[in-house]
Amino acid sequence: MKGGKLPKRQRLIGLWLLLSGISLLGGAIFAAWLDSLFQPQGLARLVLWLGCFSGGGTIFLVGLLLERMLFTPLRHLQVQLARLVANPDAREDYPPEGWLRGLGPDLMRVREAWRSDRTRLATAHAEGARSAARIRQELETLLQVLDTPLLLCDHHRRLLLFNQAAEALFDGHPGLGLGKRLDALLPVSSLQDSLAQLPDDGSPRELLMPCSERWLHVAMRRVPQSNGETLLTLTDATAAWTSEMGARAGLAEHMAPLRRHGASLASAAEALSSVRHARHIDETLRQRLEAVIEEESLALGQEIENLGRLIDDMQQQGERLVPLWSNDLWQSLNERLGDNPIEVLPIGMPAWFKGDAPALLVMLESLLERLSEHTGTADFEGEMLLGNRRVYLDLIWPGRPLSQRELSTWCAQRLETLPLSPRVGDLLRQHASDAWSLADPDGKHARLRLPLPAVDRVGAPPSQLPPRPEFHDFGIADLPPPDAELARRSLRTLEIVAFDTETTGLELRRGDTVISIGACRIVNARLLASDIFDVRVDPGKPIPPASTAIHGITDDDVAGAPPLPVVLPRFRDYIGDAVILAHNAAFDLLALQSPGSGTTLEMPVLDTLLLSRALDESLDGHDLDTLAERYDLSFPPGTRHTALGDARVTAELWLALLPRLEARGIETLEQVLALQATAFDKEDACT
Secondary structure, eight states, X not given: OBTTBOOHHHHHHHHHHHHHHHHHHHHHHHHHHHHHHHOOOTHHHHHHHHHHHHHHHHHHHHHHHHIIIIIHHHHHHHHHHHHHHHOTTOOOSOOOOGGGGGGHHHHXXXXXXXXXXXXXXXXXXXXXXXXXXXXXXXXXXXXXXXXSOEEEEOTTOBEEEEOHHHHHHTTTOTTOSTTOBGGGTSOHHHHHHHHXXXXXXXXXXXXXXXXXXXXXXXXEEEOTTSSSOEEEEEEEOHHHHHHHHTHHHHHHHHHHHHHHHHHHHHHHHHHHHHHHHSSXXXXXXXXXXXXXXXHHHHHHHHHHHHHHHHHHHHHHTSTTOEEEEHHHHHHHHHHHHTTSSOEEEEESOOOEEEEOHHHHHHHHHHHHHHHHHHHSOOEXXXXXXXXXXXXXXXXXXXXXXXXXXXXXXXXXXXXXXXXXXXXXXXXXXXXXXXXXXXXXXXXXXXXXXXXXXXXXXXXXXXXXXXXXXXXXXXXXXXXXXXXXXXXXXBGGGOOEEEEEEEESOSOGGGTOOEEEEEEEEEETTEEXXXXXXXXXXXXXXXXXXXXXXXXXXXXXHHTTOOBHHHHHHHHHHHHTTOEEEESSHHHHHHHHTOTTOOOXXXXXXXXXXXXXXXXXXXXXXXXXXXXXXXXXXXXXXXXXXXXXXXXXXXXXXXXXXXXXXXXTXXXXXXXXXXXXXXXXXXXXXXX
């Protein structure tokens, strides 16, 4: 309600019924007075009563006729026009009816002319659009297959582009997203001077910088002939830096003691040699020199042993040893064998291990070929077994185990297809491994076992991310500066986060709380379908069955989920500098700002419920389902009453309302908030 008054349609209906009732009541009283005064009989009495009721009846019938033939068609026409403004291709559920039926051909002509103009405009730009689409498709394909993480930002350090490699590098980081500031993703204090001093000719500048628990090698270059855009290529240099500061630094530390012990040993040996050739040998001196030689020899041997362990560590910690999933290894091995009749059938449970995949594939192919020649079979089984800090890679065949002499011969074989032609034994040492053969307990099978470094990781690797529907928007560079006055920002240039919550119930002031938060982002008047926030929340109490019947979330679904005080700061980081949008925002904000949440949301709030009510006060129904039907929006199956599903439809609803707001001259955040305030209804907003 607004100012304690009913909406316009309800006021009209109330006034119509009031006038009809007063007229009928007055007519009845007047008819009763005339009947008692003149006491007519028969037809005259009937005419008297009908005449007295005619005024009220006429008012009632005329109102009914107007409602059916004029007011209802006008409301339907208003809904259809609102839908057409939001989307010219929307379906026609309300053709003109009643006394407005004659407007049908005219409305159809206007709509067809609108569509025709859009078609001609699209045709006029078809060639340019096809060329742009081809270039964009090639760019997207290139960015998707490129393994190097890329970031492109404008002169305000807003992200214009990133690829899937960057998405994988910053997996789950709330600062990665189109239109977000580079400050939220990287410690810009480390980049500040380098970004400011980049040459305009595209020459790169390189920087090694910490990011969370990693070291990133960043190469920056200004895009030539651009408006200050900067391209950043990133490399995770953590392994190289750790190696540089760890094993390699240890190698340098061991060199000085080796030289010292070597020099001492050489000096003592030279002195001992001189004493032996002397005529008079000092036995005490000879014993002392022999003791020095023995001591230095032991120390030198110990240092050489330490050096050997260090070199083994360097081999194991090298950048070429990476986490591998055994199923991927078996699949790649069978693909590499190709036309070769040899085939490996994976058995048992898959596991993670650490290895140099290209080298392992070449080595396993060589071993399988020798095994096939030795055993006369081409069918092998492959199994990964978990050991103590090791993973055992087993190749299994029917028959007897190999002799150690045979294995030693195989380990001496050189792999000519690899750089520097290493031996099989060299690759085994690189993995701190060995090879031996043993018989299975059934006495019918044997296996070749290679122990490999284990990885502290469980579960299958995540499926490959599908190509993103959007990962670049160069129009962001044309947006106002981030520090521009927010109130005067154009609605189309606003960064908006649409969100929704699901709760244990509707009694928020009596203990009901959040169990799910879903959000999506709008940048440059464009809904980013993949830039989402979707998190379950542990309410710390059982979820009532009545609530589960609505949103489908059970106690098992939130078991182990983080509580609201943990989730809310992450959600605040996701929002960043954006304006927030919700449908019936008062309820969702009250749910998030409950006592003890610890995080406040103080940014401007847009409410599609209030905006719809302000635009169409005379229409009934401003709930999300009604508005989705009104603007021809749809919920994908199973997404209604889910936080993310409702947030997405709320975002689409905002984009549908946007052209209607602009048609009324409402183009800035300040203006839309003023319009929204006129429709604020405290009672409705809190129910």
